[in-house]
Amino acid sequence: MRVPVATAILDLNPDYSAGTELDDQRLIELLRVGDERAYEELLTRFQQPVYTLSLRLLNDEGEASDVVQEVFLKVFRNIGHFRGQSSLKTWIYRITVNEAHNARRWFFRHRRREVELDTDPYRTRGWREAIPDNTRSPFEVAFDHEQAGIIQAALDRINPVFRSAVVLRDITDLSYEDIAEILGVSLGTVKSRILRGREALREELKGDLKGRLPLRLIARTAE
Amino acid sequence: MSCDSVQERISPLLDHQLVSAEREDVSAHLQSCASCSARLQALESLRAALQGMNQAPIPPALAMRLRVIASHERWRQLSSISVSVRLRCWGDRAELVFENLMRPLALPFAGGLLSALLLFGMLVPNLSFQHNFHDDLQLAFSSDPDGRLVESLPGEGSPTWLWTRDSVRLEPANAISSRDETVLELTIDEYGRVADYSVSQGQLTPEMQSLILWSRFTPGTLNGKKASGKVSVVFHRHHHVRG
Known part of the structure; x- marks a missing residue:
């Protein structure tokens, strides 16, 4: 059965050449008139960071996938009402943070007692694992993976208010001003939340990462 | 500090x-x-x-799902802009539904049609559309032989007369007749010939004997099959058999 998938979404409009990135204003205008390239551009530009942000806020791949779908649905449906008072990026991230917050609340209300059998249903190899990296030993790769798991678990334990600030600052790499706009708080509050969030995370990780500096293994020929 | x-x-x-x-x-x-x-x-x-945690690979299924959402939402956006696009959108959707409906049926339908045509083509030469209702046999439980003369003897010396309805009439066996009539009771075999006879009333004349010898009757039937049966032939005494 044929389904209405955006198979023609890669058809390029002759108005612009391949490889040129549209600015926010032009992208929004084209989205409003239903331009194919604009939809593709929006997904290409934001699907990865939105997914990463959702995953770090929720620590659940299934929940993060649901949130990402909701976010893009809202973006596509409300692009006509977007006034341009903030940048497109901060607007999308604000939707993401709100959706993740709602999903987390829903999760705690409804699914907290469920036991998941498959703890990692969407497990795919990351780019670091997929691309052979001759400069990194298998130990270092395993260490990174384990370290990321430990930090993610620690993130999950700290206050969600601080977590959002830390994730937006240190993982998504946004400026304080952007974070203030996304979270809808003052710059001082952002500074405070980042500071307290980092401290809380450091406290959570105290001892966990101690002595876990990667060892560099040197291959030697047996004598 | x-x-x-x-x-x-x-x-x-x-x-x-x-x-x-x-x-x-x-x-x-x-x-x-x-x-x-x-x-x-x-x-x-x-x-x-x-x-270092800023690159979580997006699941392929999610990436595909996002493109499907984008496609749907784009059409929704287009249809809200103008009526012509909305009509085209409906047309496309109807075409899609029709295709989805017809596509699974197309192969079985074509196969069935071809098979039917092939079988019909093979059967057509053997089909007969002419029905001869005159030869139909009565499918009643049984019937008496008919008095209709179906054959007379050809050649010279054969009687050239035939009995007619005016002079002769057939009655079912054991029929009641008046005294001025000659009644023959004939046994007609399944081939329509007279197998036996007896004179129930009156005198047997040579003409009557010729009739018995040279006439052939429509045999009676039993359950649609030709069978022997009995019939009475009544001759009017004041009417002679005419030639």
């Missing part, structure tokens, strides 16, 4: 959020305080570790 106030400023220092004078004060304190310096190092390594 106290350690507490420095430690509060380590985080903004990492993010370059301190003014230059403040930054210099904090830097000077960090060079002299091992505890605060260790805190800075811890936060720096934590920040580096967090920055």
Whole structure:
């Protein structure tokens, strides 16, 4: 059965050449008139960071996938009402943070007692694992993976208010001003939340990462 | 500057959020305080570790789902802009539904049609559309032989007369007749010939004998099959058989 998938979404409009990135204003205008390239551009530009942000806020791949779908649905449906008072990026991230917050609340209300059998249903190899990296030993790769798991678990334990600030600052790499706009708080509050969030995370990780500096293994020929 | 106030400023220092004078004060304190310096190092390594977590590979199924959503939403957006696009959208959707409906049926339908045509083509030469209702046999339980003369003897010397309805009439066996009539009871075999006869009433004349010998009757039937049966032939005494 044929389904209405955006198979023609890669058809390029002759108005612009391949490889040129549209600015926010032009992208929004084209989205409003239903331009194919604009939809593709929006997904290409934001699907990865939105997914990463959702995953770090929720620590659940299934929940993060649901949130990402909701976010893009809202973006596509409300692009006509977007006034341009903030940048497109901060607007999308604000939707993401709100959706993740709602999903987390829903999760705690409804699914907290469920036991998941498959703890990692969407497990795919990351780019670091997929691309052979001759400069990194298998130990270092395993260490990174384990370290990321430990930090993610620690993130999950700290206050969600601080977590959002830390994730937006240190993982998504946004400026304080952007974070203030996304979270809808003052710059001082952002500074405070980042500071307290980092401290809380450091406290959570105290001892966990101690002595876990990667060892560099040197291959030697047996004598 | 106290350690507490420095430690509060380590985080903004990492993010370059301190003014230059403040930054210099904090830097000077960090060079002299091992505890605060260790805190800075811890936060720096934590920040580096967090920055390494900014690339979670998006599941392929989610990427595909997002494109499907984008396609649907684009059409929705287009249809809300103009009536012509909306009509085209409906047309496309109807075409899609029709295709989805017909596609699974197309192969079985074509196969069935071809098979039917092939079988019909093979059967057509053997089909007969002419029905001869005159030869139909009566499918009643049984019937008596018919008095209709179906054959007479050809050639010279054969009787050239035939009995007619005026002079002869057939009655079912054991029929009641008047006294001035001659009644023959004939046994007609399944071939229509007279197998036996007896005179029930009156005199047997040569004409009657000829009739018995040379006439052939329509045999009676039993369950649609030809069978022998009995019939009475009544001759009017005042009428002669005519030639």
